[in-house]
Amino acid sequence: MRLRPFELVEPETLADALAALARLDGEARLIAGGTALVPMLRLGLVKPERLISLHRLPALAEIRTDDGTLRLGAIATLADIERARAVREGWPLLAEAVHRVASPAIRTSGTIGGNLCYAEAASDPAPALLCLEAEVRVAGPAGERSVPVTGFFRGFYETALEPGELVTAVRIPAVPAGALSGYVKFTPRSAEDKPLVGVAALITLDTAGRCAEARIGLAGAAPTPIRAHRAEMVLRGEAPSDTTVRAAAEAAAREAEPLSDLMGSADYRREMIRVWVRRLLVAMRDGTHRAEPNQD
Amino acid sequence: MTLTFVLNGHPCTAEAPAHWTVLDLLRDGLSLTGTKDGCGEGVCGTCTVLADGRPIRACLVLAAHVRGRALVTVEGLETDGRLDPLQTAFAERGAAQCGFCTPGMLLAAKALLTEDPAPTAQEVREALSGNLCRCTGYAKIVEAVLAAAPGRS
Structure with a gap:
């Protein structure tokens, strides 16, 4: 099935791209790689008269x-x-x-x-x-x-x-010295799917082994990607013991406001946030987290 | 829109409307029907071709975006009438049933072997993770790619 016809504008400078966007605002969409926009065009979810392509702006x-x-x-x-x-x-x-x-x-x-x-x-x-x-x-x-x-x-x-x-x-910005970090993606269907929940974390430990810095980012946990601030507060100043990690995972699950969709219900997402925040933090702490291959 | 690019090793100039994708250009503009039209939304992998050596989804990339790039389709895998070692391995090991996914599988595998001539089975599975086969499964496909890997012997 062909895409609905549109005019393609291909600016060669950022100034021209901004001018085109200003001139065509409301009827134009920007396109770069097209991996998100082209399926939307094909499904008719967006019907722009014009696309402004950024591919001629190598800078x-x-x-x-x-x-x-x-x-x-x-x-x-x-x-x-x-x-x-x-x-x-x-x-x-x-x-x-x-x-x-x-x-x-x-x-x-x-x-x-x-x-x-x-x-x-x-x-x-x-x-x-x-x-x-x-x-x-x-x-x-x-x-x-x-x-x-x-x-x-x-x-x-x-x-x-x-x-x-x-x-x-x-x-x-530069990552804090000595930071431990990791990302886990949980998909109940195939590995190349988008995450049901995704958890990124970055922690630093002080000389006493307590979390100085603790940052947790969540995908699939709310209408937008979010930071799990309450979970981070549980970790800061504490050693990442099993008890503390469990409390942080619990806090992350509680502060999440997940949506239900065809991939999973809000309750299921909340449970998976609890599980994967805990597993990731434990693996980072124990040095057993490995960047996973794209296959579950 | 006039597009100039390299297609299967040869300079190519083609006309295409702005709303055509690479898949429209290949199949309808250039009558190269080896590249298959599957899901149309980038999920199934049957339309995989190479752009500057890397796999792309022909159904997701605008034809305008191939200007100046080098495309390889399944028609371009053979050299002087000789099949690519991947094609030979697929044939010898029965790594195809209906064959619809095969062009995309071959090109995804070609991109992998060009970047890494000695991949592990896990790396092969990862490289093919976006290419779906609905006939028969993946074991023989993975075996064929491993057999064709020049750095494994």
Whole structure:
């Protein structure tokens, strides 16, 4: 089945892309890899008259580090991010979570900016970006601004982008020294599915073995990806004993506000959050967490 | 829209409307029907082709996005009339039943073996995780890919 016809605008500068977005606002959609938008076009969920493609803006695909900060251009592909040595060595949590997205061919085309802008609650990269305290760089008619990723997801498939704005990059600060981190994805169907729940965590331990830093990001736990703040508070200042980890997992399950859908009910999701937060924290603590291959 | 790219090793210029995907371009524009039209939403993997050596879903990528890139379809796997070792291994090991998923399987496997000539069985399964076979299962497909891996002997 063909896509409904549209006009394709292919700007070659960011300024032209913003001008096109301003001129066509309301009737145009941005497209990068197309892995989220093309199925929506095919199903008729969106019927734009025009698409503005970002694929002729190679500067937006750049992956680089500046003074210890990782900068991912908005159209950097998930495949390039998971392979980039700087990411694997400096931000292994991100490499691990990105590697779990769908299947290899989807990651060849799918982009980090597209993943953020789609604002899927069951996103693999989002919980990792939340834990890594990433910052979303946005350009628009009023110039550029930064949005912490913790404030980027505003509601069910809703972001903080204003009309005429687009994401140009994601900036990720250096990971705290000695941090332990990991991502687990639970899918009751096939491994390449989106997560029923996804859990990312990053902790640092002080010299007495207590959690100095504790960050937990959850996918599939609410209408948007979220940080599990109450669970983090349970961990901070405490050694990650079995009892503390269990209490943190319980707090995460309680603060989650999951939705029911065809993949699973809200109650089932809540239970799985309890299980997977606990398992991940225990495995990180014991040094037994391994970046899982994309197969359960 | 005029598109210039490399197709199966040869320069190619083709006309395509803006709303065509790579799958429309290959099957309807260029009559290369080896690439199969399955789910149309990127899930089944039958339309997998290579772009600059990496697997893509032809049904999800706009034709405009292949400008300047090198595409390989199942028609381009053979060299001088000789089948690719993957194709030979699939045939010899019975790694196909109805054959509908086979072109996508071959190209997903080709991308893997190009990047890693000696993958483990687990890595093969992971590389093929987005390619569905509804006939017969995956054991013979994984065996065939391992048998064709140049770094394993």
